Structure formats: structure tokens, C-alpha cells
Amino acid sequence: MSSEPKTLFxxxxxxxxxxxxxxxxxVLYIDLQLVHEVTSPQAFEGLRLAGRKVRRPDRTIATVDHxxxxxxxxxxxxxxxxxxxxxxxxxxxxADFGVExxxxxxxxxxxxHVIGPELGITKPGMTIVCGDSHTSTHGAFGALAFGIGxxxxxxVLATQTLPQSKPQTFRISVEGQLPKGVTxxxxxxxxxxxxxxxxxxxxxxxxxxxxxxxLSMEGRMTICNMSIEAGARAGMIAPDATxxxxxxxxxxxxxxxxxxxxxxxxxxxPSDPGAKFDRELxxxxxxxxxxxxxxxxxxxxxxxxxxxxxPADAPTExxxxxLERALEYMGLKAGTPLKEVEIDRVFIGSCTNSxxxxxxxxxxxxxxxxxxxxxxxxxxxxxQAVKAxxxxxxLDRIFKEAGFDWxxxxxxxxxxxNPDILSPGERCASTSNRNFEGRQGKGGRTHLxxxxxxxxxxxxxxxVDIRTWNVNEEVAV
Amino acid sequence: xxxxxxLTALVAPLDRANVDTDQIIPKQFLxxxxxxGYGEFLFFDWRQTPTGEQDPTFVVNxxxxxxxxxxxxxxxxxCGSSREHAAWALSDFGFRCVIAPTFADIFFSNAGKNGxxxxxxxxxxxxxxLQKAQTIPGYQLTISLQxxxxxxxAGFKASFEIDPFRKFCLIEGLDDIGLTLRHAAALDTYExxxxxATWLKAK
Numbered sequence: 001m002s003s004e005p006k007t008l009f010x011x012x013x014x015x016x017x018x019x020x021x022x023x024x025x026x027v028l029y030i031d032l033q034l035v036h037e038v039t040s041p042q043a044f045e046g047l048r049l050a051g052r053k054v055r056r057p058d059r060t061i062a063t064v065d066h067x068x069x070x071x072x073x074x075x076x077x078x079x080x081x082x083x084x085x086x087x088x089x090x091x092x093x094x095a096d097f098g099v100e101x102x103x104x105x106x107x108x109x110x111x112x113h114v115i116g117p118e119l120g121i122t123k124p125g126m127t128i129v130c131g132d133s134h135t136s137t138h139g140a141f142g143a144l145a146f147g148i149g150x151x152x153x154x155x156v157l158a159t160q161t162l163p164q165s166k167p168q169t170f171r172i173s174v175e176g177q178l179p180k181g182v183t184x185x186x187x188x189x190x191x192x193x194x195x196x197x198x199x200x201x202x203x204x205x206x207x208x209x210x211x212x213x214x215l216s217m218e219g220r221m222t223i224c225n226m227s228i229e230a231g232a233r234a235g236m237i238a239p240d241a242t243x244x245x246x247x248x249x250x251x252x253x254x255x256x257x258x259x260x261x262x263x264x265x266x267x268x269x270p271s272d273p274g275a276k277f278d279r280e281l282x283x284x285x286x287x288x289x290x291x292x293x294x295x296x297x298x299x300x301x302x303x304x305x306x307x308x309x310x311p312a313d314a315p316t317e318x319x320x321x322x323l324e325r326a327l328e329y330m331g332l333k334a335g336t337p338l339k340e341v342e343i344d345r346v347f348i349g350s351c352t353n354s355x356x357x358x359x360x361x362x363x364x365x366x367x368x369x370x371x372x373x374x375x376x377x378x379x380x381x382x383x384q385a386v387k388a389x390x391x392x393x394x395l396d397r398i399f400k401e402a403g404f405d406w407x408x409x410x411x412x413x414x415x416x417x418n419p420d421i422l423s424p425g426e427r428c429a430s431t432s433n434r435n436f437e438g439r440q441g442k443g444g445r446t447h448l449x450x451x452x453x454x455x456x457x458x459x460x461x462x463x464v465d466i467r468t469w470n471v472n473e474e475v476a477v
Numbered sequence: 478x479x480x481x482x483x484l485t486a487l488v489a490p491l492d493r494a495n496v497d498t499d500q501i502i503p504k505q506f507l508x509x510x511x512x513x514g515y516g517e518f519l520f521f522d523w524r525q526t527p528t529g530e531q532d533p534t535f536v537v538n539x540x541x542x543x544x545x546x547x548x549x550x551x552x553x554x555x556c557g558s559s560r561e562h563a564a565w566a567l568s569d570f571g572f573r574c575v576i577a578p579t580f581a582d583i584f585f586s587n588a589g590k591n592g593x594x595x596x597x598x599x600x601x602x603x604x605x606x607l608q609k610a611q612t613i614p615g616y617q618l619t620i621s622l623q624x625x626x627x628x629x630x631a632g633f634k635a636s637f638e639i640d641p642f643r644k645f646c647l648i649e650g651l652d653d654i655g656l657t658l659r660h661a662a663a664l665d666t667y668e669x670x671x672x673x674a675t676w677l678k679a680k
Contacts, residue, residue, distance in 0.1 A: 015674075016671075018660065018663055018664050018667045018668075019660045019663045019664075019667075023641060023642060024642045025642060027657055027660055027663075027664070029667060029668070029671055031677050031678075031679065032679045038507050038560075039507075039559065039560065039561070042510065042511070042512045042561075045510070050654070052654070058678075058679060058680060059678075059679045060679075061679065066507075067508060082509060085508075085510065086508050089510050121679050123676060123677065124676075125676065125677055126679075131559060133557065133558050133559040147559035147583055148583065148586070149559055149561035149564070149583060149587035149590065150512075150561040150562075150587075151561060151587065151590035151591070151653070152586065152587075152590070154654070155653055155654050155657065158654050159654060159658065159664065160664075160668070161657055161664060163656070163657060165640065198495075198552065198553040198556065198581070201553070201579060201581065201582060202582060228557075228583075231553065231556065231581060233582050252679065252680045254675060254676060258675055258676070261675070261676065262675070262676035265676045266676065297495050297497075318494065321492075322493070322494055322495075325493075415499075415504050416504060417505070417507065417508065434497075434499070434557060436497045436499045436500065436557060437499070437500060437522065438500075438522050439499055442503070442522055443527075
């Protein structure tokens with residue numbers, strides 16, 4: 001039987017259609033729901049009120065990440081009573097409904113989007129949801145993964161399905177070799193800068209091209225993670241040998257014959273030659289550079305060698321007002337070279353950039369240097385497993401000797417729901433994903449960068465072009 | 478969910494694009510485990526002056542717009558975090574309809590689950606309405622979901638598109654889980670077969 005060439009997204013979508021009622025959204029089966037403390041309490045409460053159960057506890061996994069303090073003392077005694085109650089509520093909900101919880105003291109604990117992949121729970125071809133917009137991260141494995149609201153969390157808990165309207169498809173091909181010092185983070189910042197924060201609204205983006213194929217799984221996760229910052233419903237990357245090598249042997253990956261069967265099935269997923277996308281964009285990787293965000297929206301980015309833009313150059317009155325507002329909030333003057341912007345804080349962490357490869361890259365830059373006297377810098381590993389691996393490799397020692405704080409895993413200062421926040425006016429070089437007003441603390445000023453750029457900024461006290469950095473090879477791991 | 482048919486109400490203008498859910502409801506209010514009571518925290522940071530007092534010039538504090546049930550804003554409203562608390566805060570504050578050129582996907586879904594009608598109009602129409610709301614005291618709009626129109630009493634009339642099923646659910650105030658469970662038998666059959674795909678198991 002011949003059939004039309006299909007995209008990766010279409011294959012995963014079609015395999016998960018439970019029923020497609022005429023004139024209504026498709027009822028899509030969900031293979032995995034990840035649950036955390038912040039967006040789940042009202043969903044479990046809804047189940048209780050309606051007398052419903054969790055349909056598939058075996059397809060539901062919970063952890064605590066958003067609220068948890070990142071110091072040992074802080075975790076033992078959470079002073080924020082409202083946060084403590086929310087965590088206690090998740091414990092009770094998981095116990096009552098039979099959901100496995102990787103609690104604050106478990107060796108599996110970490111940011112949901114870090115632990116799913118590293119435990120081998122995330123797999124190619126799956127549908128994955130979580131009450132968190134950065135669920136798009138898991139698309140790096142060729143899964144269809146997207147963030148949902150709390151009513152939808154409840155819906156999936158109750159039915160293991162979601163009614164969904166079929167999104168459009170958008171292929172972004174990044175072709176060519178990435179220049180030295182330019183990372184996956186720079187690819188996605190460049191894409192968002194180019195297409196805007198609503199550039200992919202209503203779409204599932206498939207990232208393709210030789211520059212994407214050449215990335216590690218960590219790099220691919222960084223890219224898919226920030227798909228939502230371009231407005232995309234999800235981001236996906238076709239599974240390949242890199243994907244399988246990452247997954248093989250992980251705790252919940254199939255073993256033996258089941259592994260072979262799984263690889264055979266997953267190998268059918270990549271988009272067929274000639275498959276049609278609703279939209280296409282090609283980016284030349286060789287033209288990319290390290291980027292820094294300068295405003296209050298992830299689309300407000302520029303090459304580190306550029307200057308803060310001038311609102312007077314804006315094409316419309318509304319955009320001019322938006323730029324003026326952003327620069328006022330950020331405390332920046334038009335025309336200032338980005339390399340001269342001094343910082344107060346550095347945050348290396350978040351579901352975007354807290355994996356082992358990110359920490360290795362940052363440690364390589366920091367090795368043998370000292371954090372600037374006017375900068376306070378912290379490294380927050382994405383999970384207990386990342387932390388343990390980094391300590392095994394001596395990365396923690398490099399960071400600590402350079403003057404970075406070495407913390408316990410969690411979302412931390414990406415969104416500042418725990419005690420890790422910026423003070424009003426403080427300026428931070430951050431490896432996270434959002435530079436919205438107040439995101440890292442009321443009045444705080446966030447600049448999004450790669451882990452390498454963040455580490456270098458910590459040491460120099462201002463942004464630097466990482467391409468000119470001299471790595472201290474004698475002490476770098 | 479409260480059914481939505483026709484609404485005639487005061488309009489509040491928020492002339493900003495890319496209003497993200499961190500602004501609609503900041504993080505510190507996401508630690509609560511309730512579904513209600515978020516209205517007083519709506520646009521928490523924007524409602525305050527740098528010194529921490531209530532800013533009477535910000536739209537939801539401005540006495541001219543007290544009791545508004547329609548919010549008008551710039552493009553890409555509701556971008557960012559998936560927090561449904563943003564929809565809860567708007568609804569709890571009293572907004573039943575938001576008009577903007579475009580909305581972010583997850584917010585769009587969350588709003589629908591809470592009976593908030595999101596109306597997409599062309600940018601120039603939104604700009605017209607923003608200006609009217611800012612300059613005409615007590616400016617009201619009528620939103621008819623049945624007819625898919627936005628009108629005022631001075632001759633403004635615009636039509637909007639909405640997915641027919643979403644429209645039906647909003648008008649009837651229907652609960653999604655109940656709707657899905659109409660397909661319980663199909664779900665059981667699908668799930669039994671789907672479970673054979675061991676390569677798609679979580680654990």
C-alpha cells in the first residue's frame with residue numbers, strides 16, 4: 001500500500017488518535033504525563049470532587065522542582081509556608097492516587113524536563129505532556145511534547161487523553177557547521193530573534209539540517225526547550241543514532257530484544273523524503289554568532305558584538321513604545337555596546353541549560369579564573385544525577401574554586417519561586433529561557449545567554465565575546 | 478463553567494503587545510493550592526508604582542474602568558508560561574472576554590476551559606477599539622458569541638472567527654472530561670492495543 005510521505009509530527013500524531021469525531025477536536029492518547037507541585041494541586045482536587053481516579057498511574061510521574069530551595073538547609077526546613085504546603089499537597093496527592101513521586105530527598109529528583117530524559121522515561125514517538133510550557137524539551141527525542149494548563153492536567157489524569165486541534169507544521173533547517181563558540185542556545189536565540197515570539201504560534205516546529213544533526217542530545221534539548229519562546233506548540237527533532245546512543249542502557253529504556261524492537265520502531269519516525277510542511281525556514285549555521293538578549297522578551301536578542309538598539313529606529317509607533325519600555329525596565333541606553341554592560345549576578349541552570357554538557361562547557365570557561373568581585377554567581381544542576389556526575393568529574397571543585405555557588409537541583413532562579421531571586425535593579429547573565437519583566441525577581445534584569453557566555457560574564461563582570469576567550473587548558477577538565 | 482452567550486460590558490484598554498503570563502499573574506501567587514482568589518493579584522507588578530503604592534493610572538486600577546469585563550490588548554497576549562492561574566486571575570477579577578490581534582496557544586486553551594471568550598480581531602480594528610476605550614468615557618462593547626460579532630452603539634461592527642466546537646462548549650459551558658468520556662469504549666479499545674507498543678511505555 002503506497003501512502004503520502006509524512007512528517008515526523010504526522011506519524012506521531014496519527015499513532016495516537018483515539019477517536020477523531022467530526023467537527024470536534026481529535027482525542028489524542030497521551031503516553032506520559034509529568035507532574036510537579038505548582039500546576040497540579042487544583043487538578044487532583046478536581047479529580048476528588050468528581051470522584052475520579054488517575055487512569056494510568058504507570059504513565060504518570062511526579063517530582064518537586066519549581067518551589068524547592070537549592071541549599072541543603074533550605075530543603076530540610078522550607079521556611080516559605082505556602083511553598084511547603086504545596087509540596088506537602090503533592091506528596092499527599094501522589095500517595096492517594098498511586099503516582100510515583102521523586103521527592104526532594106530522592107536521587108532521581110530534579111527538573112521534570114531533565115529527569116524524564118535521563119531516566120529513559122522520555123522516548124521517541126511518545127506523546128508527552130506536563131503542566132509546564134517547557135515540556136517542548138522532550139521533542140528533542142522525536143516525541144510530541146507540549147505544555148498544558150491545569151484543567152488539561154486533570155483531563156489527562158482522568159482519561160490519559162487530550163482533545164487537540166491538529167497544529168500546523170513548520171520545518172526550520174539549520175544547515176552548515178556551527179562556528180567555534182556558538183552553541184545550541186545561540187541557534188535557538190537566533191531563531192526567536194528572527195521569527196519573533198509569536199513566529200511559530202499554532203505550529204509544531206521540526207528542527208532539521210546538518211547543524212541540528214551534529215548536536216548532542218543536550219544541545220537538541222536546549223533548542224526544543226525554547227520552542228515555546230517562539231510561540232510554538234512543540235518542537236521536534238528526528239530520532240537518530242545520537243538519540244539511541246543517549247537512551248541505551250538508561251533505567252527505563254527497553255532492554256535486550258525489546259531494545260532492538262524499539263530502535264526498529266523509532267527508526268521509522270523521521271519525516272519521509274518529500275513530506276510537506278506548512279511552513280519552511282532555512283538558516284545558515286555558519287553565519288551564527290554568540291547572542292545576548294537585551295530586552296524583556298526572548299525575541300529581543302542581538303549578537304554580543306552589537307549595541308543596544310535605538311527605539312527611534314523602530315518601524316511603528318507601537319514597536320517604538322515597546323522598545324522604550326523594555327530599555328527603561330532594563331536600565332539600558334540605546335547605542336551601548338553589549339560587551340560594556342556590567343552584571344551583578346550569574347545563573348547557570350534551568351531546564352534549558354543545566355545538563356551535564358552545559359556544566360562541562362561552563363566549567364571549561366571558568367577553570368583557573370575567579371568570579372569578578374562585583375558578581376555573585378551560582379550553578380544549579382538540573383537533577384541529582386547531573387549533580388552527582390559533575391561532582392564525579394570534579395566540575396563542582398572548578399566552580400567552587402572560581403567562586404561560584406554550587407547548589408542543589410531545581411528550577412531555582414529561572415523563575416524565582418524559591419528563595420533564589422534577583423533584587424530590584426540587579427542585572428543577571430542567565431542560561432534560562434525567559435527575560436520577562438520580574439521573571440527572576442521583581443525589578444530584576446535578565447539577559448539570556450549560553451552557559452559558556454554566562455561563565456565568561458561571571459569572570460569578566462560584563463558580557464564578553466566567548467570566541468575570544470582563552471581557555472586555561474592546564475586546569476580545565 | 479459559566480455559559481457565555483452575549484455580553485455587553487465596559488472595556489478596559491491595555492495598549493501593550495506580548496503581555497506574558499508572568500505579568501498577568503506573577504510567580505509568588507502560584508504557590509497557592511486553590512483555584513479561586515487570584516483576581517486581586519492580577520497584573521500585580523504593573524499595578525504598583527516603583528515605591529510599592531497602587532498606581533491609579535494603570536488600567537485595572539483606573540476608576541474609569543472599574544467593573545470592566547472586556548480587556549483589549551496587543552498581539553501575542555498570554556505568551557510564556559502555561560500557568561492556568563493567568564486565566565483564573567482574569568476571570569476572578571471579572572474579565573469574561575479578551576480582544577487582541579493574536580493569542581498564545583496554551584493561554585488560548587486555558588481561557589476556554591474557564592469560560593473566557595478570546596476574540597481575535599485585525600490589528601487596525603484592535604487599535605480602533607483601544608483608542609475608543611481610552612477616549613470615550615464608559616465605552617462599552619457587545620460581544621455576541623452566537624453571531625461572532627463585536628459591536629458598539631456608535632456603529633462599530635467586526636466579525637470574528639472561532640472554532641465551531643469551541644464556540645459550542647463556551648455557549649453551553651461544557652466540561653471537557655465529560656465530553657471525552659463519551660468515547661470511553663473507543664478509549665478502552667485503543668488503549669489495550671496501544672499498550673502492546675512497549676517502546677512507548679513510560680517505565
